[in-house]
Structures are given as C-alpha cells and as structure tokens.
Amino acid sequence: MSNDTEHTTSTPTAWLRVLEWFCPAYLYEGIEGDLLEQYDEDRATVGNKTANRRLRWNVIRFFRPGILLRNRFSIRLIKGYMLLNYFKIMIRSMAKRKVYSAINIFGLTMGISFALLIGIFIAGELQTNQQLTSVDRLYLMRSNNLEAANQVPLFSPSPLARLIKEEYPTLVENFYRCSDRNITISKDDKHFRVQSLIGDSTFLSMFGFPLLHGNVGTALNEPRSIVVTAKIARQYFDRTDVVGEMLTLATEKNGNQQYTVTGVLEDWKPNTVTNLRDMNAQVFLPIHSLKDFNGFDPEAWTGVQMISYIRKTPVASEDAIIEAFTSLLKNKAPANAQSNLKMAIDGLDDYHLVSDNGLKKKLVMTLSIIAIFILLLAVINFINITIGNSNVRLKEIGVRKAIGGIREQVTTQFLSESLVMTFVATALSLGLYELLRTYAGNIVGTSLLSVIEFPVSYWLFIGVVMLATGIAAGIYPAFFLASYKTLESLKGKLKAGKGNIALSRSLISIQFLLAIGVFTAAIIITQQVSYFLEKDLGYDKSMVLTVSSVPRDWxxxxxxxMDAAKLQFQQVPSVQSVSLSWDIPNGNFGVVAELYRQGKQPEEGVGMPILMADEDYRDTYQFNMLAGTFFQPKGQVQQPDDMVINESAQKALQVQVGDKVQLKGVPIAFRVVGVMKDFNFFSLHQQVKPLVFMNTRNNLFPAFRYFSFRLQPGNIAQSVEDVEQRWKEVFPNDPFEYAFMDQNLEKLYKTEIQMKKAAGFATVLMLLIVLLGVLGLASQSVTRRTREIGIRKVLGASVSNVLVLIAREFIWLITVALLVAIPLTYYFVEQWLSAFAYRIDLQWWMFVLPGILVFTIVLLVVSGQSLKAALSNPVESLRIE
Amino acid sequence: MGKEFLGEFEELVLTMVGVLGEDAYGNAIVTEIKDRVGRDVNLSAVHVTLYRLEDKGLVKSHMGGATNARGGRRKRIFTITNAGLAMLRAMKEARMDLWKLIPQLKIAGG
Structure with a gap:
C-alpha cells in the first residue's frame, strides 16, 4: 500500500493493530497517520529503539475514555416491532394450518408432561435423605459374616456404635441404634398397630428431625416416653399439640404400659431412617423400652443386634472407621461374638438409590430414558412437520429477504416460533401435570409435588428443558429455511431436497424404533410380572387371609x-383352617442359623432361615410333603424339638426323617419329623433355598406374629367380615389388620409392578405421539402428490393402487425400524430378565406383535389420509395450479 | 457564548487550530505548541481535545489528501468554525475587560 518501505518493514504493526481494535474506525486513519509521522520523526532523531518505545507508549495513552467512548456499539438487535411482526405472522400461519399446529403443540405437550412427571419423581428420589442433618457424614452400619449366611447385614452387634464413638471421638461424632417393633397402641377405644423404632435418645438431634411440639434435647431421655408423628397424633387425638398425653402400649414383656407423649414430629418425607425397608416408622421410643419389648440389654455382646447409624467427623475417612471397627471387634468383643465378623458402612446420601442392588437406581434410569425418548419423539414430530410444511412459508421468507431481511433474522424468526410453541406446550404441560400427578404418583408409589410447591430450582430446570426442547425442535428448520436463496424461495418451490426427505424418513424410523422397542419391553415386563404373580409357588396362595395385628404375648x-382363639376362629363357617406362625411367605424372615446333622462338626454347618409355624400351617397353605408329617398330627401334643425341613435342606444336611439336627451354638437337638417338597417361600428373584420350620412352641425362641386363615370359596367379602367379627370378640383390644396372601406377594414385586405400569403408560403415550407424526407426514405426502395421484388415476390407477403408493414408504420404514428394534430390545430385556431366578422365556411373538400392531395402526392412519385423495375426482386435483 | 466554557487546554488547542489554518492536524498542533509555548503535550490528549471541540461545534474536520509520508495515511485536518472564532474572541475580550480592572502600577514622582 505504501511506497515508503522504510517504515513498513520495521513498524511495530502489532501495536497499531491494538489501536485499531479499540479505536473507532472513523478516527483510526487520522490517529494512525499522526502516530506514524511521529514515529518516523523519532526514528530520524532518537533512533529506532526509542521510537518504538514512544510509539508503544503513545498507543497505550490513546486507550482513554475520550477515544473508547466514541465507539458506536453496534450489536444487531432485533427490533421490538419485528418480534411483534413475527408473532403476528406465526399466529396467522398457525391458524391457517390448524391440524399441524395442533399436532405440534399436542405432541410437545405430551412429551413435556411425561418428562415433567418423571423429572419430578426423580428429583424426589434424589432428594431422599437430603434433609437429614449433614447427610454426607451419616452412615448405616452393615455387618458381613465371612463364614456363614447367618448374619442379617442390617443388624450389627449393638455395643459397637456406642464404643466407636467413645473410643474414637476423632472419627465418629454421634450414633443412633434402634430396633424395629410393630406395636399395638391404644387410646380409649382406638387401637392401631403402629410401626415403631426403639432406640437411643440421639434420634432427633442426630438426624435433625424437626419437632412440632416438645424438646429435641430431652424428648427421648425418660423411660416410657414416646415421640409420635403428627399423623399419629391426629389419628389418636385429632390434634397435634399432645405433649403430656398418655398412650397405652401393648408390650411383649410387661403387659399394657402407659407411655407419655414427649414430642410430636413434623410429618416428613420418606427417608432411610424412618422408612428403612419401607417400614414407615411412626412412633419412637427410648432405649429403655427394649426391656418392655425385646427384653435385651443393648450393651451386651451376644445375641443382640440392632440397626446402627453413625455420623463421622468431617476429617475422618471411611477406611479409618472400618479399621477402628476391626480393632474394636478384636479388642473389646468377646471371642464368640467377633468370629469372622467384618463391618462395613454405607453412606446415607445415596443409600436409597443403591441399596437392594441399585433397584431404585435402575427404576430411575429406566424412567429417565423413557422420558428422553418421549421428548425426542415429540421433537422429531415438530421437525418433520415444520420441514414438511415449509413450502407454505417459503414465499414469506423470500419476501422478507427481498426487502432486506437478513439470514439471521429469518433464523431468529423460526427459532422464536419454536420457542413460543414450546412455551405454550410447557404451560399446557404444567396443567396436565397437575391433573395427572395423583395418578402417576400412585404408579410410582410416591406423592408428586404440586406445581404450586415447586422450589425455584425446579422452575429453573423446567426453563432449561423448555429452552433445550425449543432449540432442538427449531434449530434445523430455522437454519434450513433461512439458507434458501431469495429467488428460489420467492418462486415457492421446495428444492427436490433429497436430504430433507432422507432426514424426515430417518427421524420417523427412529420414532418407530423407539415406539416398538418400548412396546416390546412393556409386553415382556407385563409377562414377567404376571409370571411372578401366577406361577405355581408350590403352595396354594389363593383364599389365604393373613392378620398381622396379633397380640404378641409369648x-x-x-x-x-392363642390356642383358645384358634378354636374360636375354627367355628366361623367360612374358615377352613387357621394357623398361627412367626413367618408368612412374604419374603421376610426373622432368624437365620447354621445347622448340622448330629454327629458332624459345628464347622460343617449350613446357614439357612429358620421359620416358625404351628401344625395347622400345612392345611392352611396346602403344600406337599415328601416324607413324614408337618409336626405332630392335629390334636396330639406338640413336641418343642420337632423340626420340618424342605427338600433342599434335606440335601444340604443329608438327613432323613427321624435324624437329629443341631443348631450351631445351641445345646438343644431337633428331630426331623417331616420333609416338604421345595416351594417358593421367598421371592422369585431367588432360587429355592434350604429352610427349616420349628414349632412356634419351641424352647429356643417361642414366638408368633401372624394368623393365617384359609377361607371357604364363596363370598370373600362376607368371609372377611365374619372373621373380623369374631376377631373383635376374641381380641377386643387389638385392631384387625389383614391382607390377602396375593396382596402380600404383590408387595414383593413392587418395583416390577411399578415398572410395568410405567412402561404401559409410556407405550400408550409413545404410540399416540408416533401416530400424530405419521398423521402429519402422511397428509403432507398426500398434499405434495395430489397432482401425481390425479394423473395416475387418469391413466387408470385404482383406489387401492393409490393407497399402496402412499403407504409403501411407511411400510418400508417400519420394516427397517423393526429389524433394528428386535436385536436391540432383545439385548436389553435379556439383561433385565437375567436378574431373576424364575423368569419367562422370550418368545418370538413378543417381538413381532408390537411391530404388527404399530404397522396396522400406521396403515390405518395413512389409508385414512390417502383415501380422500384416492377417491377425489382427478379433474379437481389436476385443476389446482 | 451562553453556558459554554472552554478549559485552558481546550482554548490553547483551539487557538492553535486557528493559527495553523489549513494545516492543523494532530501532530502539527503538538509541534506548534512545543515550538510556540514550549510545552510538551501528549498526542492523545490533543486528539481527544480536538474531538471534544468538534462535538461542541468549535472546529470541524475533514480528511486531507493522501501523501507518501505517514505510511500513506491521510491527515484529519481541523479548521476553526465561526463559532470557534467567536468563542476565542469572546474569551479574549472578557479577559481584557478583567485585565483592565486590575489596579495598574502608577509611576511615582512628578
């Protein structure tokens, strides 16, 4: 540019570029010229080095408000009146094509509503336990016995938690130990069985449970004091400020006892402490109450097991705590208590999600994936319909561009359209959410927050999802439409866009794929759940009524x-047989021990559950015996050392009827009087395992919890009423809390049943969205080919020819989707099923049926759309110009 | 001249624009001030002042012709406007009026 090569070679142009960057363009040349002139002069007089320095310094000095503020900040803002215009045009074009607009908004609303329901559910699940005071430092102790399975991991030797706090104050700050008990609590003529926790006085302060009434520090200090939830307070007193009131508790060791209410808890969201294993504890007793119920000393080592929580100090590491446990067991525990015991701790902050092999986590993940799928389906519909419809808007875009609209403006216009649509859909979804939340809450087994109760963070999240959905739905059509050349768009002709049709097709194939996949999964989950509930368990579960509110006087x-009561119940005509037992086949069992045949070494013992029942148990549940009898025949004197074992136990112990069996660490020997055929006493997640029955009247631990009634076939409601009537006569001070065996079993498969319902719901929703998409696409393709159809008809095509023409492209797409869906779904359901010991076999129809169903429905919709075109007079369609 | 006032440096620069006539641009003004008043002023200060004077309507500017010097960059030439001249004149007169009010030293004696 310059002839004056003298300085262009050596000028520090970098500095001038800095100047150019902050200096307003219209001033730049004059300033730069002055600087260069000065620079040349300086070089002549004071030399290059100084000249350079002076130039730099001068440039820096130009960085001043007098220069900077002369910049005209030119951000291209889209003017308000343009937005108003966009909005107006949007409303007009939506009104012009009502069906498509409705499909778009409806689809989005469906997707967002479902995502919202699942999102709120997941948020609730993730927040479980988060209200507990410093939950990141709370741990549940777990004990593993390396040698035998006779340790229930949840229960730990009770002195351990106290000792670690006392001996290692730098590691552990606080502890809470508890024992759960189901207690009949009475006030005047109100009797209820209430789940309780008997434990340390640290209960309130350690977890930060807020009290409505009462003193957090002292509420659980005095013997025979009781803290109740607000729900229980209302149940007994119809009000919550009941501190000082008395309640009567039916204790197991000391008969009826008066307890004084010392605190009322706010009703709290489920958490791992009060709702461990879904126990839903409602009343809390001080540790002294162990004397009234369990009858053991919490500071003794042998035989005493409690659920134990600890809170570590901020500095302690988990490893250090486990080491401390190991050395405590070694140094403080008596030799017989510490054998092979190894302690572990589970953090409470994610316990809810990861316990039970991450059952909850799996549910949460599955649901999130389904929600994302459904949202994706809706977004795909939106994209397909917008692109398919774009020829209508092309002229508008052409005009906009011709009169000076720039590309970014067109992009913004279409993006803002999709954002507005998403906004409307979100608003509708919130309404729909409010309508559906009770129903959906029942499916997943929790209550979902009302929209009014959403915290700010939820709204933020909803905002983010809304923006993301709007942008995802709008970005491709926006850029695609804006990129059209002005002239072409003015002509209003959509380029024979192979790319677009391919995109639309692959998007709709993805829709088919997802819909068929979820449909198949739903069928298989449903099949597995019905298999769980209908499989022959080896006993007759129908018509068995179980009552859990038996007064526990052992x-x-x-x-x-109880014997007298049984006789009373026998006289009820609709009762076939009645049995008293500690266990019912609901998946829970109380005692595990190691057994070995008399004469063998105790070390050869095999761990197995010990169940307790009376001699009528077999008549009530009707399982089969291989050999011997189920205890002594009815009417004869029962022997406390009789034992009945199942087939697996017989194999494991290698015993016959008449042999004697010993429990590890117990001096009494038991005599095998019968061998049962194996039956599924526990959940079908596991194989049948060895188990043994002791008589409820054994000498080791005589106890009972349940009455089981086998009812005569007939009017069940009447039968239940008869039993209840008799119950009230026999046990006037105890509530009648009953469940049918089928219901108990359903609880066993709760998560699977939830999953089944959610998958069914999702399938319906997805099919609906896919149908909407197909409807939109089919009617577009019919519109696009109106003339083609006309010509074909003129040339002699029949109505069915035309139908096939339109349907062909969808048939092809579904076939492709089905071919991809089958192996994918197969892989995932196989994974899911492999977790169960008893599972259905996958059959070909489970994969083909969804495909055929989707196929048929799509075909119907497409035919409906194309029939109109096929039937119309070709003269009409050809006249359109 | 209403409420418009000029600072001392502004007045100096404005005067120099008047003095240099058709040859008034940033560097020339810096050099002129150095030569005539013996004051070292910074180029950027002069530029900012010139733009401010232009905002006030006391000078106007245009781009000069291209030269081979200055790396081919054109000069932004400032010329004083009538308003600028009037302002200078008004200020000078106001100062003279004030000057007259200072008690003059009387020569003593007969």
Missing amino acids: TPEGFNR
Missing part, C-alpha cells in the same frame, strides 16, 4: 390364649 399363657 408367655405360656399367651400361647394358651
């Missing part, structure tokens, strides 16, 4: 009273 008098 003294000989208590047993005699």
